[in-house]
Amino acid sequence: MNAEIFDCDVLVIGGGGAGAMAAIWATKEGKQVALVEKGVFGKAGCTVMGAFSMCAALGYADPADTPRRHFEDTIRGGKFINRQDLVDLYTREAPDRVMELVSYGAHFDLENGKLHQAMMEGHSLPRACHYDRRTGPMIMGTLARQVRKTSAVRVFEEVVIIDIKMNPAGSHYAIGFRWADTKFIVFQAKAIVVTTGGGAQIYKNNTTSLDNTGDGISLMFEAGVELADIEFVQFYPTTVCSPKLPGLGPTATAFLRLRTGARLYNARGENFMDQEMPGWRFQATRDRLSQAIYREIAEGRGTPNGGVYLDITHLPLETIRKEYEIGNYYKKLLSIGVDISWRPIETKVSAHFFMGGARVNERGETNIPGLFAGGEAVSGYHGANRLGGNALSEILVSGSRAGQHAAIFAGSRKGQGEREWLNGHHRSWEQKILKWQGRKSGLRPITGKREIQEIMWDSAGVVRDGAKIEKGLGLLAALKEEAGTHLAVTPGKKFNREILDAFELNHMIRISTLILKAAGARRESRGAHYRLDFPFPDNKEWLANIVLQKSGEDVSLRTEKVLFPHMMPEE
Structure with a gap:
């Protein structure tokens, strides 16, 4: 059976937020784009699951906020092993990418006519833009509509890429499999952008979509791409355990955790986080909180459903109504039979996000010419721990960069495909x-x-x-x-x-x-x-990134010391 063959300038693999931005920015350079999505474009992936926050230093909530301040928070949150050149780029460009979304028709919650910005853990100032508790679906819907507006993008749905072949002399190839009818499609492109997200589905407890299985990172590794920081997997500290909250998503409890007065109790009724870290609500980043909760459960102090209690029942009813009025959160919970004014929520730790992935430069280029990447499939932006709200804005920056520079690269290529090989x-x-x-x-x-x-x-x-x-x-x-x-x-x-x-x-x-x-x-x-067995940081030896690359049938592993062009490590 011969495969269908599709020629394009730029092939974008992955149709989430980063992939949509890559496609949009590639067309700005006048290129023809194929965007391949394993599921249904605009509905699949993890961008659409983003609940609340997208951070950018717009300075609306506090004029003292600047990209530099956002940069410093991100580097500290990443424990100083982020790529500082990438973080500097991200924090400077994030405000423009947010406003680009607005120009496409995105709707955000407003305050005095400007985007409302909320506080998130690990950030020193409020900079989280949001729309109800549907920020991710709103962003993905906006980007999907923008992609559909242009005839320069052909969207392939329910197609999974199963192989990539990079050709130094001409066009590059990717083999697609349309699982709806078991047909093969071979894509021929002058540049390829991988924006397939992470792979938290490798863990039994996770917050991600079922298609988040690490495909793109795996394909890039097989193609010879260098990976970095792959050992850093973020665990979300308070995902829903009991009762179920249909329609609100696994991370809905974050809104409880980050508002005034929330407490975390173990099965013994001990307020363990206040004991361990007073003022933890915005100071404790997700890594620190996840480890504390995991320890309570591992040491036998977990709740009947294997979690801990997130509790606001000690607060006056009027306070609860006021604090949780954003997005009608309290009313939504009541509508599904959950009254948080008298019932605690059991929460557990779940795999959430990959900090590691392909090593890329500011243009989204990997070490393989013509192969670009963006979004959760890349490393460098988040270091050892991602701050809440940084993912949705980072995918806009890294996706647009990868798409733009893939298109520029494609403009320099004139190679033709090997039809016999393609068939x-x-x-x-x-x-x-x-x-x-x-x-x-x-x-x-x-x-x-x-x-x-x-x-x-x-x-x-x-x-x-x-x-x-x-x-x-x-x-x-x-x-x-x-x-x-x-x-x-x-x-x-x-x-x-x-x-x-x-x-x-x-x-x-x-x-x-x-x-x-x-x-x-x-x-x-x-x-x-x-x-x-190594419970403390070792800045002398391990202010370094671990780099993995395919070597024959084996894996080569090396370390590279982190560079500090903008901010030195703190004790």
Whole structure:
């Protein structure tokens, strides 16, 4: 079966916020763009799941706020291993990208005619722009409409990219698989932008969409791209455990946590965060809070559903109504039968965000010419821990940069595709699928995925140590071998989700292995990476980034000292 072939100047892989911005900015350079989304464009991915905050130093809430102030907060939050050139770029350009959204028709909550800006943990001043508790869906809807307005972008939905081939002499290629009808599409492009997000689905407790399986980072690694900071996985400290809050998302409890008077109790009724860190509400970043909550649960002080209590029942009813009036939050909870004025919420820790990914420069370029990346698929912007509200604005900056410079790069390329290769290379993947479907029994992809989630939660979760890491690597190696010889997929050519699961399983094994290798190498605790056997930061040895790259069938690992062009580390 011959594959469909599609030619374009720029191929954008991933249709979330970063991908949409990349496509928009590539068209500003007059280029033809193919945007490939594994799900439904505008509905899939993690941008649409963003609940509340998008930070930028607009200075509306406090004129003292500046990009420099935002930069300093971000570097401190990242424990000084961020790429300072990238953070400087991000904090300077974020205000313009927010206003670009407004020019596209984005709606934000206003105060005195200007964007209202709220306080978030780890920030020294209020700079979080928001729209109700639907900031992410609003942003994604705005960007999707903008993309649809231009004929220069062709959107491919329900297509997963399964292979990338970079060609130094001419065009680059990517093999796509449309899982709705099991058809192959080979994309030929002069430049490729990867904006596929992170991979928190490798953990059994997570806040992300089901398609957040590390595909793009895995594909880039296989193509020879250098990865950095992959050991740093952010865990969200207070995701919903009980009761369920339908329609409000897993991170809905953040609004309780960040308002006046909220307390965290363990099962013994101990207000453990006030004891550990008075004034923790805006001072305790997500890494610190997650580790404290995890410790309460691990030491036997967790609630019946395996969490801790987030409680505001001690506050007067009028205070609760006033504090939670933004987005009619209190009324929404009442509408689903949850009255937070008398009932605490049980919350737990869940995997949330990858700080690591492809190493890129200010233009979004990787070490492979013609291959660019942006959004959660890249490293450098957030260091060892991301501040709340920085993700939604960072994807705008890094996505626009990657798209613009990919288009400029494409303008310098004149190579033609190898039609024979284009028509034939997908056949090895076609044969692999037939082999999977030919097995009547074996490892089901969903079973393998669940095994990974258990392995990673135990070996590379909130708290790690050398023994757990080594055990996890052994279990992943065994699972990789089993998947290579015994993976079995249900026959069927229409909307066969198991084929997609099989592709994702292999990415998840690869990404999980890389995380464990990097976590084993970093013999200290920093930000979201906490090791019981090395419980303290080691600035003498580990103000450094761990860089991973494919080397034959193995992985090369090296460290590079962090540069400090704008701000020196603090004691």
